[in-house]
Amino acid sequence: MRQDEVGAEAVVRVYDPETGMRGVLVIDSTINGPAGGGTRMVADLTEDEVGELARAMTYKWMIFDLPSGGAKAGIFGDPAMPAEHKRAVLRAFGRSLRPYLSNKDFLLGVGPDMGIAGADVDEIYAGAGAPNPVAWESSPRWIIDGDQAGYHLTGRGVAAAARAALDSIDRPIAGATFALEGFGQVGAGAARYLDRDGARVVAVTTIAGGLHDPQGIDIPRLLELRRQHGDGCLRVYGRGEAIAPDQLWSLPVDVIVPGARPRAIDAYNAGGVRARIVCPAGNLSVTDDAEDHLQRRGVVCVPDFVVNGGAIIATWIDILGGTPAQALAAIARMVAEVTSSILAEARASGRTPGATARARVRDRIFATRRHPISYADAQARAKQVLHFH
Numbered sequence: 001m002r003q004d005e006v007g008a009e010a011v012v013r014v015y016d017p018e019t020g021m022r023g024v025l026v027i028d029s030t031i032n033g034p035a036g037g038g039t040r041m042v043a044d045l046t047e048d049e050v051g052e053l054a055r056a057m058t059y060k061w062m063i064f065d066l067p068s069g070g071a072k073a074g075i076f077g078d079p080a081m082p083a084e085h086k087r088a089v090l091r092a093f094g095r096s097l098r099p100y101l102s103n104k105d106f107l108l109g110v111g112p113d114m115g116i117a118g119a120d121v122d123e124i125y126a127g128a129g130a131p132n133p134v135a136w137e138s139s140p141r142w143i144i145d146g147d148q149a150g151y152h153l154t155g156r157g158v159a160a161a162a163r164a165a166l167d168s169i170d171r172p173i174a175g176a177t178f179a180l181e182g183f184g185q186v187g188a189g190a191a192r193y194l195d196r197d198g199a200r201v202v203a204v205t206t207i208a209g210g211l212h213d214p215q216g217i218d219i220p221r222l223l224e225l226r227r228q229h230g231d232g233c234l235r236v237y238g239r240g241e242a243i244a245p246d247q248l249w250s251l252p253v254d255v256i257v258p259g260a261r262p263r264a265i266d267a268y269n270a271g272g273v274r275a276r277i278v279c280p281a282g283n284l285s286v287t288d289d290a291e292d293h294l295q296r297r298g299v300v301c302v303p304d305f306v307v308n309g310g311a312i313i314a315t316w317i318d319i320l321g322g323t324p325a326q327a328l329a330a331i332a333r334m335v336a337e338v339t340s341s342i343l344a345e346a347r348a349s350g351r352t353p354g355a356t357a358r359a360r361v362r363d364r365i366f367a368t369r370r371h372p373i374s375y376a377d378a379q380a381r382a383k384q385v386l387h388f389h
Helices: 047-063 083-096 118-128 153-168 185-196 219-236 246-250 288-296 311-320 326-348 354-365 375-386
Strands: 012-015 021-027 035-044 071-076 107-111 178-180 200-206 209-212 241-243 254-259
Touching: 012 047, 012 083, 021 047, 021 375, 035 047, 035 118, 035 153, 035 288, 035 311, 047 071, 047 219, 047 311, 047 354, 071 083, 071 107, 071 118, 083 118, 107 118, 153 254, 153 311, 153 326, 178 185, 178 246, 185 200, 200 219, 200 246, 209 219, 209 246, 241 254, 288 354, 311 375, 326 354
Parallel strands: 035 071, 035 107, 178 200, 178 254
Antiparallel strands: 012 021, 021 071, 200 209, 209 241
16 A cells, blocks of 8 residues: 555554445545545455545645545445345544544545445444444434435535536537446436436446446436336336447546546556546546546546546535535536636646646645644634635
8 A cells, every 4th residue: 555745644454243344445635634535345446546546535625725634434344245244344544544434534434435325334333332423324303305415425525526627628518429428426426417407318237237328318217217226227217229338438428527536547557438428426536647638639538536526526515514505516616616717717727627737736745734633623624714604
C-alpha cells in the first residue's frame, strides 16, 4: 500500500475467529478534519484497493474544500453470503473497530459502498455500540420519491457534472445521449436525474448483462423494474438489444458513465471509446494513462472524485441537521461549479482534468495547518463552505 507525504496515516487490520471476519480500515489523512469514507465488501477485495479508495476520499473531501480527510473500510467476503452470517460478520467488524467508530474527532464515519447498504452500516455501528452518525444512509427522514437517499445523492452529482462537461463543449444536455455502467444506487440515481434533465439514456449494463436502445430507454419504467427484479431488470425490460458489458465503451454516445470497479477504462480499451465525454461515477474508473490517451483524442474526462462527490456533500448537510432538499440543491451547485472550474483550468494549462484536480488538492493539503481539527471545528468550517444556515 502506498504511503507518501499525504498518507496513509493508519492501517488497521481486524479479524474475528468466531465468524471468520477479516477486514481493514485505512485512514489516509486527518490533516483537514476527521476522516470519512465508505465500507466495501467484495470477495476479491485487496488491501491495496482499499488504500487507493481511501486516497480517493482524501481528494474528494479536499476538492470540495470540506473539512474531512479520506478513509475507507473493507471487509473481505462475498456480500451475498447468508443474511444471518453477514449480520454477524458486520457486527464483528464494528466491534473490532469500536475505538475508531466511537471517536468523531478522528473518524467522521464509515458509510455504504459496494456490497454494503445503509442498513449494513447500521449493523456495523451496532457492533461497535455506537450510533450511526449519518442518517441519510438508512433513516426514513431521508426517503426521496419512495427510495432511500442513496438512490439520489451521488446520481444527482453525476448529472450535474455531466451537464457542466457538456456545457464546456457547447452541447446542451437536452437530447444528449448517455451510456451507463451499472444500475445500482449510483447508476439508477444518475439515470433518474439525467432523464429529468432531458438527456437520452441509450445503454445500461449490470453484472447480469447489458441493454442498448438507440431510441432511448424508458428510465421511469426501468427504475420500477429494478425495484422488482434488481439487476435482472434489463432482462425483463422487453425492448432494445442485448449487449455484452464491454461493448458499452465503444457505443457512439455523447457521454459514457463508468460506475463499477476500478480501472474500467485503461490503456488497453481507451482507444475504442467513441464518446465525447467520460464522466466516471465510480471510484478510480479511469487510469492515468487512459486519461492521457483520451485527452490526446479530444475526449473530456471529468475526474471521478468530482463527479461522485454527492454523498460527501450530503453527509455534512445531514450532520448539520439539514434536509434532503438542501442536500440535493447543494450537490447540484457544488459539483457543477467544481467541474466547470477544473475543466476551464485544464484547458488553459494543457493538463488533463485529473492532473489539474489532483494538483489543486495537493496545494490545499500542504497549505493546511498540520495539527488535528476537532469535530466541533470541522462542523463550523462545514457550515461556512456549504453556506448552511
